[in-house]
Amino acid sequence: MMPFRFGLIGAGVAADLHVRGMKALPDVEVRGVMDIDRSRAKALAERYAIPEVFESTEDLLASPSVDAVTILTPHYLHLPATVAAAKAGKHVLAEKAFAHTVEAANAMIEVCREHGVILGGIFQNRFTPAAQACRQAVQAGDIGRVFLASVRVKLRRSAAYYERAVWRSRKAEAGGGVLMIQAIHTLDLLLWILGMPRRVLGRCATTTHPIEVEDLAVGLLEFGEGALAVMEATTAAIPEHPPELEIHGDRGTAALFDTQGFLSYWSSTLDHPASLPDRWRRNAENFREQEEPASPSQAAVEPHAENIRDFVAAVREGRPPLVDGIEARKSLLVIQALYASATTGGWVPVERG
Structure with a gap:
């Protein structure tokens, strides 16, 4: 079988993790990279022996050696990159946040449908054994009827974090703040599990x-x-804590704890009571302030690799990936409704997605 060949649009913070995930797959190659900062693209290519550094997105998309692109740009650039890729006949895998607005996400879905290319998103935590075990337990009714859930993302980001990538601080470019950049992963898990x-x-x-x-x-x-x-979500917590998702049913509780790339699953039911493992308390105690996300561990690479593996399989099999455009848009629908509610002060209905 011919290897599946990716080109990267963007060589910033997320690029290393994506390249490592791709290189973990024996039938996948990274053929080229493009970034508006050519020195950054060149450095990434040198670190991972990527054959080509392209001068422009147009040059990358014109290359016959590229089957699909991974979009690793600021959120507001996902739409134009997707439009260009779809028109060039390239499949598209977009990093979270999938887009900076629901309207942009809708346009991405439509242009890929129009040109017959596969569109996927990155929500790698869905591919961890812990998240899958949690979802299976909840949906199988192991914890009974769900009546309460909580999402807590209490992190710390310094002023330098925003200064180094100014787009993160701008509504028109990021689409939002802590909800769009940090909390979106844990929110996505909540929606994936509960709907x-x-x-x-x-x-x-x-x-x-x-x-x-x-x-x-x-x-x-x-x-x-x-x-x-x-x-609850913030980037101003001192000290910061590992993101948490808890789901309470009338027969028990299921929870996911995220600590620097590791997802741990815990459950307690009437039939199988359990206390919170000591190692989770140690994880929380050892969670340190980060100006940038911690260097990705091997445990963090594996979920990315599985997310990418499914996308490649979807292209080859002619099916939607598990995280397709519709799935990747769901968290945006909820976040946009939360922003609307914050503006109006009242309840806002959520589009079903």
Whole structure:
């Protein structure tokens, strides 16, 4: 079988993790990279023996040695890159956030459908054994009827974090702050496990950083069966804590803890009571302030590799990937509704996705 060949549009913070994930797959090659900062693209190519550094996105898309592109640019550039790739007949895999607005996500989905190319998103935590075990337990009814869930993403980002990549601080470019950049991963897991909420109530504020976007968000999500989820997210916590997702049913609790690339699953039911493992407490104690995300561990590479593996298989089999454009858009629908609620002050219904 011929190897599946990727080209990278963007060589920033996320690029190393993507390249390592691709290189973990025996039937995948990274053929080239393009970045507006050519020195950054060249450095990435040298680190990972990537054959070509392209001068422009147009040059990369014109290359017959590239089957698909991975878009690793700031959020607001995902749409134009996707449009160009689809028109060139290249399949598209977009890093989170999938787009900076729901409207941009819709346009990405439509242009790929129009040109017959596969569109996928990156939500690698769905591919961890811990997240899959948690979802299976909840959906099988092991913890009974779900009535409450909580998402807590309490991180610390310094002023330098925003200064080094100014787009992160701008609403028009990032689409939002802590909800769009940090909390979106844990929110995606909640939606993947419980489905879409009926309506949301949100409050957002910029409390600490001199930025346009929110560094604090609180939300209440109401689901169809009467379950409620509470969401807290900030980049101003001192000290920061590992992101957490807890789901409570009338027979037990399931939880996911994320600590620097590791997802741990824990459950306690009437039939199998369990106390929180000591190692999770140690993880929380050892979680340190980061100006940038920690260097990806091998454990963090494996979920990316599985996300990419499924995308490649989807292209070869002519099917939607597990995280297709529709799935990748779901968290944006909820986040956009939370922003709307924060503006109006009332409940906002959520499009079903």
